[in-house]
Amino acid sequence: MVKSSNQGYPRLGEKREWKFLLEHLWSHKITEAEFTAQTKALRLANLKKQQTAGIDLIPVADYSNYDHVLDAAAAFGAVPQRFGQFNEKLSLIDYYSVARGTKDAVAAEMTKWFNTNYHYIVPELDHVQFKLLDNRWLTYYNEAKAELGIDGKPVILGPVSFLKLSKVNDDYVRGELLSQLLDELLPLYVQIFRELAAAGAKWVQLDEPTLVTTDKAELDLYRHALEILHEVAPDVNVLVQTYFAAVDYYTEIVNLPAEGLGLDFVHDHGENLKALQEHGFPETKVLAAGVIDGRNIWRSDLTGKQELIDQLRENVASAQLWLQPSNSLLHVPITTANENKLDPVIKNGLAFADQKLAEVVTLTHAANGDDVTAELQASQTALDQLNHSEHRNNPAVAQAVKEILAAPTERRSAYPERVKAQQVLNLPLLPTTTIGSFPQSAEVRAQRKAWRKGDLSTTDYQAFLDQEAKRWLKIQEDLDIDVLVHGEFERTDMVEYFGQKLKGFTTTQNGWVQSYGSRGVKPPVVFGDVQWTEPITVRDTVFAQEQTSKLVKGMLTSAVTIINWSFVRDDLAKNIVADQIGLALRHEVQALEAAGIKIIQVDEPALREGLPLKPRYRADYLANAVKAFKITTTGVKDETQIHTHMCYSDFEDILPAISALDADVISIESSRSHGESIKAFEQTKYDKQIGLGVYDIHSPRVPSVEEIEQNIDRALQVIDIHQFWINPDCGLKTRKEPETIAALRNMVQARNNVRAKL
Ligand code: GLN
Numbered sequence: 001m002v003k004s005s006n007q008g009y010p011r012l013g014e015k016r017e018w019k020f021l022l023e024h025l026w027s028h029k030i031t032e033a034e035f036t037a038q039t040k041a042l043r044l045a046n047l048k049k050q051q052t053a054g055i056d057l058i059p060v061a062d063y064s065n066y067d068h069v070l071d072a073a074a075a076f077g078a079v080p081q082r083f084g085q086f087n088e089k090l091s092l093i094d095y096y097s098v099a100r101g102t103k104d105a106v107a108a109e110m111t112k113w114f115n116t117n118y119h120y121i122v123p124e125l126d127h128v129q130f131k132l133l134d135n136r137w138l139t140y141y142n143e144a145k146a147e148l149g150i151d152g153k154p155v156i157l158g159p160v161s162f163l164k165l166s167k168v169n170d171d172y173v174r175g176e177l178l179s180q181l182l183d184e185l186l187p188l189y190v191q192i193f194r195e196l197a198a199a200g201a202k203w204v205q206l207d208e209p210t211l212v213t214t215d216k217a218e219l220d221l222y223r224h225a226l227e228i229l230h231e232v233a234p235d236v237n238v239l240v241q242t243y244f245a246a247v248d249y250y251t252e253i254v255n256l257p258a259e260g261l262g263l264d265f266v267h268d269h270g271e272n273l274k275a276l277q278e279h280g281f282p283e284t285k286v287l288a289a290g291v292i293d294g295r296n297i298w299r300s301d302l303t304g305k306q307e308l309i310d311q312l313r314e315n316v317a318s319a320q321l322w323l324q325p326s327n328s329l330l331h332v333p334i335t336t337a338n339e340n341k342l343d344p345v346i347k348n349g350l351a352f353a354d355q356k357l358a359e360v361v362t363l364t365h366a367a368n369g370d371d372v373t374a375e376l377q378a379s380q381t382a383l384d385q386l387n388h389s390e391h392r393n394n395p396a397v398a399q400a401v402k403e404i405l406a407a408p409t410e411r412r413s414a415y416p417e418r419v420k421a422q423q424v425l426n427l428p429l430l431p432t433t434t435i436g437s438f439p440q441s442a443e444v445r446a447q448r449k450a451w452r453k454g455d456l457s458t459t460d461y462q463a464f465l466d467q468e469a470k471r472w473l474k475i476q477e478d479l480d481i482d483v484l485v486h487g488e489f490e491r492t493d494m495v496e497y498f499g500q501k502l503k504g505f506t507t508t509q510n511g512w513v514q515s516y517g518s519r520g521v522k523p524p525v526v527f528g529d530v531q532w533t534e535p536i537t538v539r540d541t542v543f544a545q546e547q548t549s550k551l552v553k554g555m556l557t558s559a560v561t562i563i564n565w566s567f568v569r570d571d572l573a574k575n576i577v578a579d580q581i582g583l584a585l586r587h588e589v590q591a592l593e594a595a596g597i598k599i600i601q602v603d604e605p606a607l608r609e610g611l612p613l614k615p616r617y618r619a620d621y622l623a624n625a626v627k628a629f630k631i632t633t634t635g636v637k638d639e640t641q642i643h644t645h646m647c648y649s650d651f652e653d654i655l656p657a658i659s660a661l662d663a664d665v666i667s668i669e670s671s672r673s674h675g676e677s678i679k680a681f682e683q684t685k686y687d688k689q690i691g692l693g694v695y696d697i698h699s700p701r702v703p704s705v706e707e708i709e710q711n712i713d714r715a716l717q718v719i720d721i722h723q724f725w726i727n728p729d730c731g732l733k734t735r736k737e738p739e740t741i742a743a744l745r746n747m748v749q750a751r752n753n754v755r756a757k758l
């Protein structure tokens with residue numbers, strides 16, 4: 001019999017109950033006892049749902065009070081010294097101190113979990129003596145069994161991946177140190193496995209996601225760990241789980257000493273399937289096949305999935321095959337059941353976590369010869385209705401994209417000629433600007449809330465926004481900034497804002513996904529063909545320009561960033577969706593230009609986020625990103641200056657792509673690693689204008705004039721002064737007004753000092 005399995009269930013709760021429990025604990029609205037009881041109820045309800053759905057292998061210990069990497073670190077006693085010395089299980093207070101910081105100790109660093117928008121807490125292993133403080137895997141295994149009769153599958157982050165995701169001395173653990181630390185860590189896993197074996201656990205899901213990016217030499221480390229675990233707990237079957245991409249060393253990895261292997265057959269570019277067909281699969285092993293997309297929100301084409309499963313079964317016996325989502329469902333919202341405002345055609349085309357599990361169960365039944373005709377039929381009908389709907393068959397969009405792709409999407413002239421044309425802008429040496437947003441004060445948020453609730457009329461709300469923009473334009477003038485912005489007060493989010501104004505987008509009521517800790521994001525949904533129907537930013541930008549004799553910069557979000565921060569339809573290739581959005585934004589750029597706006601910034605903060613895990617797919621991704629950006633930005637006159645902005649300092653490897661965007665000016669975050677950024681420009685000569693952020697906006701600290709001046713001086717050693725712009729690292733929306741003004745004042749003073757030295 002084929003079995004159904006799941007790798008992990010979302011924590012947030014259907015109505016974000018989990019998030020509120022955490023936050024209520026932090027704000028002392030509930031006691032620890034209430035928190036413990038209520039999170040337990042939620043955890044059991046989640047398990048029960050999976051049990052009722054008919055999932056055979058239900059994950060346990062995937063639950064977390066914040067983050068699963070932090071859980072492992074805390075259980076292993078791998079807590080930075082600044083939070084104290086721990087000889088027993090961390091209290092909730094101590095656990096949250098690590099995640100959120102205290103008044104004396106800064107929070108642990110947080111970083112992206114592979115190529116997702118989930119952020120994990122990076123374990124800091126400096127001076128750490130591993131010690132098992134809490135076998136949480138055993139606790140949760142026993143709980144599921146006692147309370148619900150579920151013989152669960154504990155999910156443990158594997159030792160090699162845990163170490164590779166950790167840092168020592170600010171560097172990720174690699175090389176010699178990795179094997180040394182592995183030897184120190186393995187005894188803890190041995191203890192966990194022994195205790196699980198004694199409790200009767202049959203399967204453990206050992207997540208080793210780093211197996212998809214590992215080099216060949218390191219495979220020995222994974223093998224070594226598995227050999228030891230097998231030796232000490234021969235009765236526990238180990239399923240080594242990979243996800244997010246194909247494995248590169250298929251034959252080595254299928255032969256690792258484990259009873260099962262989990263492979264992703266959705267995000268593998270077909271490579272896992274090809275390897276399986278070429279090299280077969282060990283007869284005695286379980287293949288946990290990720291067949292349902294665990295990263296998107298769409299219903300699957302079950303007929304297509306059945307074909308995939310048939311191909312798998314040519315190489316794997318039924319008794320050895322598990323079907324499951326491609327990765328933990330942590331990355332998708334929970335259920336479509338509570339969405340009651342969506343067009344039914346769209347709603348029926350969606351599958352969140354619960355619906356995905358139902359798909360897994362249907363496919364498992366089908367594989368076992370059960371009659372699921374009705375389910376397959378219903379699914380097909382829903383999919384057909386969405387795919388054949390007007391939303392996805394807008395001939396005007398198809399035609400327009402075809403035309404724009406046939407035309408050259410290049411600026412009319414090359415950069416050197418554009419610079420000459422742009423002299424009409426009359427910008428001074430070391431032009432000075434900000435990245436776009438100004439503080440979204442309590443008042444801004446209160447007014448927006450009142451407007452959304454209907455307590456404030458649109459006219460009054462707009463008047464408030466205008467007044468706020470006006471106030472900040474005056475502040476910018478007084479500070480002597482050269483290129484001004486309107487401040488983005490009308491936007492809660494730079495992607496959602498455009499999603500609400502373009503055709504083809506919608507929003508859900510409960511489509512939340514955990515981003516980090518208690519924080520969720522509710523990405524917009526690109527469900528259909530994207531079309532620009534009317535000007536979006538023109539009114540606010542023109543209003544701002546009318547208030548000042550200085551130039552005001554228009555502010556848009558690029559197609560690729562919109563895509564990387566949205567849930568995108570999966571019936572079209574992403575690059576085609578990007579072309580559609582790119583074209584919609586091209587209309588907006590041209591509308592701004594026609595309305596007299598002379599500088600337009602198209603933000604690209606998420607370009608890096610979509611970068612494929614495997615280097616071999618990156619060139620393609622970047623080429624498509626560049627194409628979409630150019631569709632948006634190349635329809636303007638030479639004298640119109642196009643800016644872009646990116647939010648990360650490690651851009652060395654993508655510098656050629658950044659240059660290929662052909663933006664006249666780019667601003668890049670860099671103050672936190674100024675030396676590194678500068679180095680990139682020693683190696684590669686950048687030929688257009690650039691603003692390396694001269695101060696860090698991520699903290700309320702006001703940088704001194706000297707410090708900023710030094711940053712400018714250093715940058716000017718590698719970048720020609722005629723190419724250099726002065727700006728902060730990023731937008732200022734999360735900062736407070738006084739610190740923002742103080743920091744900008746110092747920035748302008750530093751610029752004046754540098755100008756005076758010339
Ligand atoms: N223009 C945006 C802002 O200033 C850019 C934000 C970002 O880079 N993430 O807020």
Ligand code: ZN
Pocket residue numbers: 435605645646647669729730731
């Ligand atoms: Zn930024």
